[in-house]
Amino acid sequence: MSQSAMNGGFKKSLVLGGVTVSFLALAAGFFLDLWGHPTQSPLIPLVATNFINTATVRVSAGELIASGGDASGLDCYACHEKNKPLKLTFDAESNVILAKEHDDIVMGHGRHKRNNNCFNCHDDTNLEFLQTRDGHQVKLVDSPALCGSCHGPTYRDWEAGVHGRTSGYWKRDLGPIDRKVCTSCHDPHSPAFPGREPAPGPHLLHPIAKVSKERIR
Amino acid sequence: MSDLNDSCACPPNNGISRRNFLRSSTVLASGIAALAASLAPLRELTNYTSMEQFMQKYYREMTPPEMEKVLERIAHEVERQYQIRPHVRDYKPMDGVEFVYCLNLTRCIGCRKCVHACVAENNQSCNPEIQYIRVLKMPHGSLDMEKGDHNYAPSSVPEKGFFYMPVQCQQCKNPPCVKVCPVKATWQEPDGITVIDYDWCIGCRYCEAACPYFARRFNFTRPSIPKERLNPNMSYLGNRPRKQGVMEKCHFCIQRTRAGKYPACLEVCPTGARKFGNILDPNSEVSSILRTKRVFIQLKEEIGTSPRFFYYFDV
Numbered sequence: 001m002s003q004s005a006m007n008g009g010f011k012k013s014l015v016l017g018g019v020t021v022s023f024l025a026l027a028a029g030f031f032l033d034l035w036g037h038p039t040q041s042p043l044i045p046l047v048a049t050n051f052i053n054t055a056t057v058r059v060s061a062g063e064l065i066a067s068g069g070d071a072s073g074l075d076c077y078a079c080h081e082k083n084k085p086l087k088l089t090f091d092a093e094s095n096v097i098l099a100k101e102h103d104d105i106v107m108g109h110g111r112h113k114r115n116n117n118c119f120n121c122h123d124d125t126n127l128e129f130l131q132t133r134d135g136h137q138v139k140l141v142d143s144p145a146l147c148g149s150c151h152g153p154t155y156r157d158w159e160a161g162v163h164g165r166t167s168g169y170w171k172r173d174l175g176p177i178d179r180k181v182c183t184s185c186h187d188p189h190s191p192a193f194p195g196r197e198p199a200p201g202p203h204l205l206h207p208i209a210k211v212s213k214e215r216i217r
Numbered sequence: 218m219s220d221l222n223d224s225c226a227c228p229p230n231n232g233i234s235r236r237n238f239l240r241s242s243t244v245l246a247s248g249i250a251a252l253a254a255s256l257a258p259l260r261e262l263t264n265y266t267s268m269e270q271f272m273q274k275y276y277r278e279m280t281p282p283e284m285e286k287v288l289e290r291i292a293h294e295v296e297r298q299y300q301i302r303p304h305v306r307d308y309k310p311m312d313g314v315e316f317v318y319c320l321n322l323t324r325c326i327g328c329r330k331c332v333h334a335c336v337a338e339n340n341q342s343c344n345p346e347i348q349y350i351r352v353l354k355m356p357h358g359s360l361d362m363e364k365g366d367h368n369y370a371p372s373s374v375p376e377k378g379f380f381y382m383p384v385q386c387q388q389c390k391n392p393p394c395v396k397v398c399p400v401k402a403t404w405q406e407p408d409g410i411t412v413i414d415y416d417w418c419i420g421c422r423y424c425e426a427a428c429p430y431f432a433r434r435f436n437f438t439r440p441s442i443p444k445e446r447l448n449p450n451m452s453y454l455g456n457r458p459r460k461q462g463v464m465e466k467c468h469f470c471i472q473r474t475r476a477g478k479y480p481a482c483l484e485v486c487p488t489g490a491r492k493f494g495n496i497l498d499p500n501s502e503v504s505s506i507l508r509t510k511r512v513f514i515q516l517k518e519e520i521g522t523s524p525r526f527f528y529y530f531d532v
Contacts, residue, residue: 203346
């Protein structure tokens with residue numbers, strides 16, 4: 001009887017010892033990080049901040065003045081003489097021939113060169129002003145009034161906040177709104193919306209694109 | 218020592234001699250220690266749930282003081298993880314407000330600025346990436362969402378012959394995702410926003426499967442948000458950081474829109490294609506669009522989800 005009890009005790013501690021050793025091995029494994037972590041997906045770089053800012057595609061004359069940037073180009077009478085009428089010259093394809101001081105201007109309003117006469121918009125008697133289609137003088141920074149005189153339906157949409165962008169507070173009694181003017185998005189001289197580089201697309205968890213193409217074939 | 222053994226009243230032959238006892242208790246002690254050590258990985262679990270969160274009540278049953286406590290707990294957790302003290306609030310819906318989104322497909326150029334502004338505003342994980350908005354590049358003449366490609370990467374957009382359709386949660390009037398949730402962790406609010414209580418979600422992903430617009434995202438791993446991109450203006454049902462194992466999706470920037478502001482995706486759009494507002498206000502942009510524009514598309518409207526997200530063309 002004593003013999004079998006001794007045997008039982010020995011077996012028990014053998015089992016217990018075995019279990020302990022395996023737990024210890026497991027613990028050591030975790031401690032030494034034998035299995036490693038799940039394979040890290042390749043690091044995704046942070047998207048550049050120009051893709052998350054609220055800037056429009058261009059800076060209007062009004063915004064340029066308000067931000068205190070270089071507005072020397074808007075000071076027409078730094079170069080021009082008051083009361084001296086300007087004569088426009090056109091080439092054989094009826095494009096305006098521009099002075100080299102103005103070669104940053106690319107004239108291309110509409111697809112049929114139908115609006116490339118500077119004085120369709122600028123006031124020929126006072127360059128610091130714009131002139132609407134129905135003959136009103138408006139300030140250079142007041143582009144919507146000018147554009148609206150030819151683009152009525154778009155202007156009405158803009159007034160209702162439907163064309164262009166109105167940001168700030170949708171609930172007007174809680175805060176101000178910021179309605180971008182036409183020239184924040186359109187270059188008045190070439191108003192078609194410019195193309196731009198898209199922000200990076202989604203990164204796949206696993207680069208499966210190749211495999212699925214194989215499968216399709 | 219030996220007299221101790223002798224003085225023992227127990228019969229010597231019952232199997233528990235002093236030596237046996239010592240031996241097996243040493244084995245037992247080291248066994249328990251080894252077991253504890255081998256359970257070390259469980260310690261990481263505290264990153265997933267705290268006791269307070271576990272004991273927390275259902276969102277709609279919490280009293281304001283209870284909510285205060287929860288918001289404080291969240292602020293504390295965020296501060297511990299990011300060393301930034303956030304401003305966590307529980308924004309409530311406004312009376313007489315139902316939100317609607319309109320997106321002008323003639324304007325959108327597919328620049329994806331909305332995707333990334335949304336990530337930054339709503340504290341989405343950057344690695345792995347979680348994005349609420351997918352921009353689909355679609356061939357002209359098609360409106361089949363399944364034909365869209367969201368991996369386009371030309372040097373300049375828009376590309377000739379294609380239009381671009383950003384898709385995010387459509388905030389359905391009749392949301393299938395809400396119906397399938399077994400624990401009511403997602404529901405529709407009076408202002409039309411379908412929200413998720415991240416502390417109530419059990420991560421079963423039924424809602425993800427039920428959504429016909431693929432708008433719901435699951436946190437397969439612990440989200441990682443770079444500190445410099447953490448938005449400290451947070452809301453309980455909105456952009457507070459999520460944990461591993463819960464669902465998330467677009468909530469119309471609840472922390473902005475319930476404070477009267479426009480959502481981040483609208484603010485960042487360079488073309489002005491995105492319009493948002495209160496459909497119950499006849500002077501809002503969205504009301505005037507639905508009144509004056511002619512062609513509207515509600516994605517997959519034939520399945521009866523009745524989205525509050527309208528796509529339209531300028532004609």
